[in-house]
Amino acid sequence: MINLRRFRSLRVHQNASQMLEAGRLQEEPAWYRIVGSIPPTTSLVRIIPPQLKERKKPWTKNHRPSRMYMPQKIEYPEDKLRTQFYRDHPWELARPRVLVENDGKDYLKYDWSKMPQKGKPLDGESVVQRQLWLRGKYPEMSAEKAYDMARKEFYDLRLQEDIERRIAVEEARACGATFGKTYLELGIEMEEKYLEQWRKDTIAFILRRRQRQSTFKVIEFTSASTEEGFIPAIEAEEGEGGETIEPEKAAVAIP
Structure with missing residues:
Protein backbone atom coordinates (compact mmCIF):
# COMPACT_ATOMS: atom_id res chain seq x y z
CA MET A 1 0.00 0.00 0.00
CA ILE A 2 1.31 3.44 -0.89
CA ASN A 3 2.14 5.65 2.03
CA LEU A 4 0.28 8.93 1.51
CA ARG A 5 2.72 10.83 3.69
CA ARG A 6 5.19 10.74 0.83
CA PHE A 7 2.67 12.69 -1.26
CA ARG A 8 1.90 15.28 1.38
CA SER A 9 3.30 18.05 -0.82
CA LEU A 10 0.61 17.28 -3.40
CA ARG A 11 -2.09 17.93 -0.81
CA VAL A 12 -1.03 21.49 -0.08
CA HIS A 13 -3.83 22.99 -2.18
CA GLN A 14 -6.43 20.68 -0.62
CA ASN A 15 -5.26 21.50 2.89
CA ALA A 16 -5.33 25.21 2.10
CA SER A 17 -8.91 24.88 0.81
CA GLN A 18 -9.98 23.16 4.01
CA MET A 19 -8.32 25.84 6.14
CA LEU A 20 -10.09 28.56 4.16
CA GLU A 21 -13.46 26.87 4.67
CA ALA A 22 -12.79 26.45 8.38
CA GLY A 23 -11.73 30.07 8.72
CA ARG A 24 -8.16 29.33 9.79
CA LEU A 25 -6.93 31.34 6.79
CA GLN A 26 -8.38 34.81 6.42
CA GLU A 27 -7.43 35.24 2.77
CA GLU A 28 -6.17 33.14 -0.11
CA PRO A 29 -2.39 32.77 -0.45
CA ALA A 30 -0.78 34.29 -3.52
CA TRP A 31 -0.16 30.85 -5.01
CA TYR A 32 -3.59 29.38 -4.26
CA ARG A 33 -5.34 29.93 -7.61
CA ILE A 34 -2.21 29.16 -9.63
CA VAL A 35 -1.63 25.81 -7.93
CA GLY A 36 -5.33 25.02 -8.35
CA SER A 37 -5.23 25.66 -12.10
CA ILE A 38 -1.79 24.06 -12.63
CA PRO A 39 -1.40 21.32 -10.01
CA PRO A 40 2.01 19.73 -9.40
CA THR A 41 2.88 16.56 -11.22
CA THR A 42 2.32 13.15 -9.66
CA SER A 43 4.93 11.39 -11.75
CA LEU A 44 7.85 10.06 -9.75
CA VAL A 45 9.91 9.03 -12.76
CA ARG A 46 13.03 11.10 -13.28
CA ILE A 47 13.79 11.96 -16.87
CA ILE A 48 17.45 12.02 -17.89
CA PRO A 49 18.40 15.35 -19.47
CA PRO A 50 18.89 15.23 -23.27
CA GLN A 51 22.56 16.24 -23.06
CA LEU A 52 23.25 13.11 -20.98
CA LYS A 53 21.27 10.87 -23.29
CA GLU A 54 23.46 11.81 -26.25
CA ARG A 55 26.53 10.21 -24.70
CA LYS A 56 28.12 7.78 -27.16
CA LYS A 57 29.72 5.50 -24.58
CA PRO A 58 27.34 3.89 -22.06
CA TRP A 59 27.70 4.73 -18.42
CA THR A 60 29.63 2.18 -16.38
CA LYS A 61 29.03 1.16 -12.82
CA ASN A 62 32.06 3.05 -11.55
CA HIS A 63 31.46 6.13 -13.65
CA ARG A 64 28.05 7.76 -13.42
CA PRO A 65 27.07 11.41 -13.64
CA SER A 66 26.88 12.96 -10.20
CA ARG A 67 24.46 15.75 -11.23
CA MET A 68 22.21 13.77 -13.55
CA TYR A 69 18.93 14.76 -11.95
CA MET A 70 19.89 18.27 -10.90
CA PRO A 71 17.98 21.15 -12.54
CA GLN A 72 19.74 22.20 -15.71
CA LYS A 73 20.90 25.77 -16.16
CA ILE A 74 18.66 27.69 -18.55
CA GLU A 75 20.65 29.87 -20.92
CA TYR A 76 19.47 32.12 -23.73
CA CYS A 175 7.83 80.91 -26.76
CA GLY A 176 8.36 82.08 -23.18
CA ALA A 177 8.64 78.80 -21.32
CA THR A 178 10.89 78.61 -18.26
CA PHE A 179 12.62 75.52 -16.93
CA GLY A 180 13.95 74.78 -13.51
CA LYS A 181 17.41 73.57 -12.66
CA THR A 182 18.65 70.42 -14.27
CA TYR A 183 19.64 67.33 -12.33
CA LEU A 184 23.28 68.16 -13.01
CA GLU A 185 22.93 71.65 -11.54
CA LEU A 186 21.07 70.31 -8.50
CA GLY A 187 23.80 67.73 -7.96
CA ILE A 188 26.53 70.39 -8.16
CA GLU A 189 24.68 72.55 -5.61
CA MET A 190 24.36 69.65 -3.20
CA GLU A 191 28.05 68.85 -3.62
CA GLU A 192 29.06 72.47 -2.97
CA LYS A 193 26.80 72.55 0.10
CA TYR A 194 28.47 69.50 1.64
CA LEU A 195 31.94 70.79 0.74
CA GLU A 196 31.19 74.11 2.44
CA GLN A 197 29.94 72.31 5.55
CA TRP A 198 33.07 70.14 5.53
CA ARG A 199 35.24 73.28 5.28
CA LYS A 200 33.50 74.90 8.26
CA ASP A 201 33.78 71.74 10.38
CA THR A 202 37.48 71.41 9.51
CA ILE A 203 38.23 75.03 10.42
CA ALA A 204 36.37 74.65 13.72
CA PHE A 205 38.29 71.45 14.50
CA ILE A 206 41.65 73.12 13.75
CA LEU A 207 40.77 76.14 15.93
CA ARG A 208 39.77 73.91 18.85
CA ARG A 209 43.00 71.96 18.53
CA ARG A 210 45.15 75.08 18.45
CA GLN A 211 43.29 76.52 21.42
CA ARG A 212 43.85 73.32 23.38
CA GLN A 213 47.55 73.33 22.49
CA SER A 214 47.95 76.99 23.49
CA THR A 215 46.20 76.42 26.83
CA PHE A 216 48.73 73.93 28.10
CA LYS A 217 52.47 74.34 27.81
CA VAL A 218 54.85 71.51 27.42
CA ILE A 219 56.82 70.68 30.51
CA GLU A 220 60.52 71.15 29.98
CA PHE A 221 62.62 68.81 31.93
CA THR A 222 66.05 70.04 32.86
CA SER A 223 68.76 67.98 34.46
CA ALA A 224 70.15 69.22 37.74
CA SER A 225 73.48 68.24 39.23
CA THR A 226 71.90 67.34 42.52
CA GLU A 227 71.51 64.07 44.32
CA GLU A 228 67.75 64.08 43.60
CA GLY A 229 68.46 63.56 39.89
CA PHE A 230 66.11 65.17 37.30
CA ILE A 231 63.95 68.05 38.55
CA PRO A 232 61.07 69.25 36.34
CA ALA A 233 61.02 72.99 35.88
CA ILE A 234 57.33 74.06 35.81
CA GLU A 235 56.52 77.58 34.76
CA ALA A 236 53.35 79.51 35.39
CA GLU A 237 50.77 78.96 32.69
CA GLU A 238 48.23 81.28 31.19
CA GLY A 239 44.57 80.17 31.19
CA GLU A 240 41.91 80.80 28.60
CA GLY A 241 40.76 84.05 30.23
CA GLY A 242 44.30 85.44 30.55
CA GLU A 243 44.66 84.68 34.27
CA THR A 244 47.87 83.21 35.58
CA ILE A 245 47.79 79.66 36.91
CA GLU A 246 50.17 78.72 39.69
CA PRO A 247 52.65 75.89 38.93
CA GLU A 248 51.25 73.58 41.56
CA LYS A 249 47.71 74.07 40.20
CA ALA A 250 48.58 73.90 36.52
CA ALA A 251 47.30 70.94 34.57
CA VAL A 252 50.10 69.13 32.81
CA ALA A 253 49.46 67.85 29.28
CA ILE A 254 52.01 66.53 26.83
CA PRO A 255 50.75 66.22 23.23
Whole structure:
Protein backbone atom coordinates (compact mmCIF):
# COMPACT_ATOMS: atom_id res chain seq x y z
CA MET A 1 0.00 0.00 0.00
CA ILE A 2 1.31 3.44 -0.89
CA ASN A 3 2.14 5.65 2.03
CA LEU A 4 0.28 8.93 1.51
CA ARG A 5 2.72 10.83 3.69
CA ARG A 6 5.19 10.74 0.83
CA PHE A 7 2.67 12.69 -1.26
CA ARG A 8 1.90 15.28 1.38
CA SER A 9 3.30 18.05 -0.82
CA LEU A 10 0.61 17.28 -3.40
CA ARG A 11 -2.09 17.93 -0.81
CA VAL A 12 -1.03 21.49 -0.08
CA HIS A 13 -3.83 22.99 -2.18
CA GLN A 14 -6.43 20.68 -0.62
CA ASN A 15 -5.26 21.50 2.89
CA ALA A 16 -5.33 25.21 2.10
CA SER A 17 -8.91 24.88 0.81
CA GLN A 18 -9.98 23.16 4.01
CA MET A 19 -8.32 25.84 6.14
CA LEU A 20 -10.09 28.56 4.16
CA GLU A 21 -13.46 26.87 4.67
CA ALA A 22 -12.79 26.45 8.38
CA GLY A 23 -11.73 30.07 8.72
CA ARG A 24 -8.16 29.33 9.79
CA LEU A 25 -6.93 31.34 6.79
CA GLN A 26 -8.38 34.81 6.42
CA GLU A 27 -7.43 35.24 2.77
CA GLU A 28 -6.17 33.14 -0.11
CA PRO A 29 -2.39 32.77 -0.45
CA ALA A 30 -0.78 34.29 -3.52
CA TRP A 31 -0.16 30.85 -5.01
CA TYR A 32 -3.59 29.38 -4.26
CA ARG A 33 -5.34 29.93 -7.61
CA ILE A 34 -2.21 29.16 -9.63
CA VAL A 35 -1.63 25.81 -7.93
CA GLY A 36 -5.33 25.02 -8.35
CA SER A 37 -5.23 25.66 -12.10
CA ILE A 38 -1.79 24.06 -12.63
CA PRO A 39 -1.40 21.32 -10.01
CA PRO A 40 2.01 19.73 -9.40
CA THR A 41 2.88 16.56 -11.22
CA THR A 42 2.32 13.15 -9.66
CA SER A 43 4.93 11.39 -11.75
CA LEU A 44 7.85 10.06 -9.75
CA VAL A 45 9.91 9.03 -12.76
CA ARG A 46 13.03 11.10 -13.28
CA ILE A 47 13.79 11.96 -16.87
CA ILE A 48 17.45 12.02 -17.89
CA PRO A 49 18.40 15.35 -19.47
CA PRO A 50 18.89 15.23 -23.27
CA GLN A 51 22.56 16.24 -23.06
CA LEU A 52 23.25 13.11 -20.98
CA LYS A 53 21.27 10.87 -23.29
CA GLU A 54 23.46 11.81 -26.25
CA ARG A 55 26.53 10.21 -24.70
CA LYS A 56 28.12 7.78 -27.16
CA LYS A 57 29.72 5.50 -24.58
CA PRO A 58 27.34 3.89 -22.06
CA TRP A 59 27.70 4.73 -18.42
CA THR A 60 29.63 2.18 -16.38
CA LYS A 61 29.03 1.16 -12.82
CA ASN A 62 32.06 3.05 -11.55
CA HIS A 63 31.46 6.13 -13.65
CA ARG A 64 28.05 7.76 -13.42
CA PRO A 65 27.07 11.41 -13.64
CA SER A 66 26.88 12.96 -10.20
CA ARG A 67 24.46 15.75 -11.23
CA MET A 68 22.21 13.77 -13.55
CA TYR A 69 18.93 14.76 -11.95
CA MET A 70 19.89 18.27 -10.90
CA PRO A 71 17.98 21.15 -12.54
CA GLN A 72 19.74 22.20 -15.71
CA LYS A 73 20.90 25.77 -16.16
CA ILE A 74 18.66 27.69 -18.55
CA GLU A 75 20.65 29.87 -20.92
CA TYR A 76 19.47 32.12 -23.73
CA PRO A 77 21.64 33.70 -26.45
CA GLU A 78 20.34 37.13 -25.42
CA ASP A 79 21.88 36.85 -21.95
CA LYS A 80 25.45 36.99 -23.20
CA LEU A 81 24.65 39.89 -25.53
CA ARG A 82 22.97 41.86 -22.75
CA THR A 83 25.94 41.29 -20.46
CA GLN A 84 28.34 42.56 -23.09
CA PHE A 85 26.25 45.65 -23.92
CA TYR A 86 25.63 46.77 -20.34
CA ARG A 87 29.25 46.13 -19.43
CA ASP A 88 30.25 48.55 -22.20
CA HIS A 89 27.41 50.99 -21.44
CA PRO A 90 26.75 50.87 -17.67
CA TRP A 91 24.90 54.21 -17.62
CA GLU A 92 22.16 52.73 -19.79
CA LEU A 93 20.98 50.88 -16.69
CA ALA A 94 20.16 54.25 -15.09
CA ARG A 95 17.54 55.05 -17.73
CA PRO A 96 13.93 54.25 -16.71
CA ARG A 97 12.35 51.31 -18.47
CA VAL A 98 8.79 50.02 -18.83
CA LEU A 99 8.62 46.33 -17.93
CA VAL A 100 4.86 45.90 -18.29
CA GLU A 101 3.66 43.73 -21.16
CA ASN A 102 0.09 43.23 -22.34
CA ASP A 103 0.20 39.58 -23.37
CA GLY A 104 3.87 38.58 -22.97
CA LYS A 105 4.33 38.44 -26.74
CA ASP A 106 5.29 42.01 -27.45
CA TYR A 107 8.49 40.86 -29.08
CA LEU A 108 6.46 39.38 -31.94
CA LYS A 109 5.06 42.80 -32.82
CA TYR A 110 8.42 44.37 -33.66
CA ASP A 111 10.33 44.25 -36.92
CA TRP A 112 14.02 44.19 -36.07
CA SER A 113 15.08 44.78 -39.65
CA LYS A 114 15.42 48.35 -38.37
CA MET A 115 16.46 49.68 -35.00
CA PRO A 116 13.67 52.19 -34.16
CA GLN A 117 10.36 50.59 -33.18
CA LYS A 118 6.96 52.17 -32.82
CA GLY A 119 5.77 52.14 -29.24
CA LYS A 120 9.10 50.94 -27.81
CA PRO A 121 11.74 53.32 -26.45
CA LEU A 122 15.32 52.92 -27.54
CA ASP A 123 17.37 50.94 -25.02
CA GLY A 124 19.90 48.14 -24.74
CA GLU A 125 17.29 45.53 -25.64
CA SER A 126 17.01 47.16 -29.06
CA VAL A 127 20.71 46.55 -29.65
CA VAL A 128 20.41 42.93 -28.51
CA GLN A 129 17.43 42.13 -30.72
CA ARG A 130 18.94 43.95 -33.69
CA GLN A 131 22.16 41.98 -33.29
CA LEU A 132 20.23 38.70 -33.18
CA TRP A 133 18.33 39.65 -36.33
CA LEU A 134 21.56 40.44 -38.17
CA ARG A 135 23.08 37.10 -37.15
CA GLY A 136 19.96 35.28 -38.33
CA LYS A 137 19.74 37.19 -41.60
CA TYR A 138 23.43 36.90 -42.39
CA PRO A 139 24.80 33.67 -40.88
CA GLU A 140 28.29 34.38 -42.20
CA MET A 141 28.45 37.60 -40.18
CA SER A 142 30.52 37.39 -37.00
CA ALA A 143 29.14 38.35 -33.62
CA GLU A 144 31.63 41.24 -33.29
CA LYS A 145 30.61 42.74 -36.63
CA ALA A 146 26.90 42.42 -35.86
CA TYR A 147 27.49 44.06 -32.48
CA ASP A 148 29.41 46.94 -34.08
CA MET A 149 26.67 47.53 -36.65
CA ALA A 150 23.89 47.48 -34.07
CA ARG A 151 25.87 49.71 -31.74
CA LYS A 152 26.55 52.27 -34.49
CA GLU A 153 22.83 52.47 -35.28
CA PHE A 154 22.16 52.87 -31.55
CA TYR A 155 24.63 55.77 -31.27
CA ASP A 156 23.11 57.54 -34.28
CA LEU A 157 19.60 57.28 -32.85
CA ARG A 158 20.77 58.47 -29.43
CA LEU A 159 22.40 61.50 -31.08
CA GLN A 160 19.22 62.20 -33.03
CA GLU A 161 17.16 62.07 -29.83
CA ASP A 162 19.55 64.46 -28.12
CA ILE A 163 19.33 66.95 -31.00
CA GLU A 164 15.54 66.77 -31.03
CA ARG A 165 15.47 67.34 -27.28
CA ARG A 166 17.68 70.42 -27.53
CA ILE A 167 15.62 71.89 -30.37
CA ALA A 168 12.42 71.33 -28.38
CA VAL A 169 13.90 73.16 -25.38
CA GLU A 170 15.03 76.10 -27.54
CA GLU A 171 11.61 76.36 -29.18
CA ALA A 172 9.88 76.27 -25.79
CA ARG A 173 12.14 79.01 -24.41
CA ALA A 174 11.54 81.11 -27.51
CA CYS A 175 7.83 80.91 -26.76
CA GLY A 176 8.36 82.08 -23.18
CA ALA A 177 8.64 78.80 -21.32
CA THR A 178 10.89 78.61 -18.26
CA PHE A 179 12.62 75.52 -16.93
CA GLY A 180 13.95 74.78 -13.51
CA LYS A 181 17.41 73.57 -12.66
CA THR A 182 18.65 70.42 -14.27
CA TYR A 183 19.64 67.33 -12.33
CA LEU A 184 23.28 68.16 -13.01
CA GLU A 185 22.93 71.65 -11.54
CA LEU A 186 21.07 70.31 -8.50
CA GLY A 187 23.80 67.73 -7.96
CA ILE A 188 26.53 70.39 -8.16
CA GLU A 189 24.68 72.55 -5.61
CA MET A 190 24.36 69.65 -3.20
CA GLU A 191 28.05 68.85 -3.62
CA GLU A 192 29.06 72.47 -2.97
CA LYS A 193 26.80 72.55 0.10
CA TYR A 194 28.47 69.50 1.64
CA LEU A 195 31.94 70.79 0.74
CA GLU A 196 31.19 74.11 2.44
CA GLN A 197 29.94 72.31 5.55
CA TRP A 198 33.07 70.14 5.53
CA ARG A 199 35.24 73.28 5.28
CA LYS A 200 33.50 74.90 8.26
CA ASP A 201 33.78 71.74 10.38
CA THR A 202 37.48 71.41 9.51
CA ILE A 203 38.23 75.03 10.42
CA ALA A 204 36.37 74.65 13.72
CA PHE A 205 38.29 71.45 14.50
CA ILE A 206 41.65 73.12 13.75
CA LEU A 207 40.77 76.14 15.93
CA ARG A 208 39.77 73.91 18.85
CA ARG A 209 43.00 71.96 18.53
CA ARG A 210 45.15 75.08 18.45
CA GLN A 211 43.29 76.52 21.42
CA ARG A 212 43.85 73.32 23.38
CA GLN A 213 47.55 73.33 22.49
CA SER A 214 47.95 76.99 23.49
CA THR A 215 46.20 76.42 26.83
CA PHE A 216 48.73 73.93 28.10
CA LYS A 217 52.47 74.34 27.81
CA VAL A 218 54.85 71.51 27.42
CA ILE A 219 56.82 70.68 30.51
CA GLU A 220 60.52 71.15 29.98
CA PHE A 221 62.62 68.81 31.93
CA THR A 222 66.05 70.04 32.86
CA SER A 223 68.76 67.98 34.46
CA ALA A 224 70.15 69.22 37.74
CA SER A 225 73.48 68.24 39.23
CA THR A 226 71.90 67.34 42.52
CA GLU A 227 71.51 64.07 44.32
CA GLU A 228 67.75 64.08 43.60
CA GLY A 229 68.46 63.56 39.89
CA PHE A 230 66.11 65.17 37.30
CA ILE A 231 63.95 68.05 38.55
CA PRO A 232 61.07 69.25 36.34
CA ALA A 233 61.02 72.99 35.88
CA ILE A 234 57.33 74.06 35.81
CA GLU A 235 56.52 77.58 34.76
CA ALA A 236 53.35 79.51 35.39
CA GLU A 237 50.77 78.96 32.69
CA GLU A 238 48.23 81.28 31.19
CA GLY A 239 44.57 80.17 31.19
CA GLU A 240 41.91 80.80 28.60
CA GLY A 241 40.76 84.05 30.23
CA GLY A 242 44.30 85.44 30.55
CA GLU A 243 44.66 84.68 34.27
CA THR A 244 47.87 83.21 35.58
CA ILE A 245 47.79 79.66 36.91
CA GLU A 246 50.17 78.72 39.69
CA PRO A 247 52.65 75.89 38.93
CA GLU A 248 51.25 73.58 41.56
CA LYS A 249 47.71 74.07 40.20
CA ALA A 250 48.58 73.90 36.52
CA ALA A 251 47.30 70.94 34.57
CA VAL A 252 50.10 69.13 32.81
CA ALA A 253 49.46 67.85 29.28
CA ILE A 254 52.01 66.53 26.83
CA PRO A 255 50.75 66.22 23.23
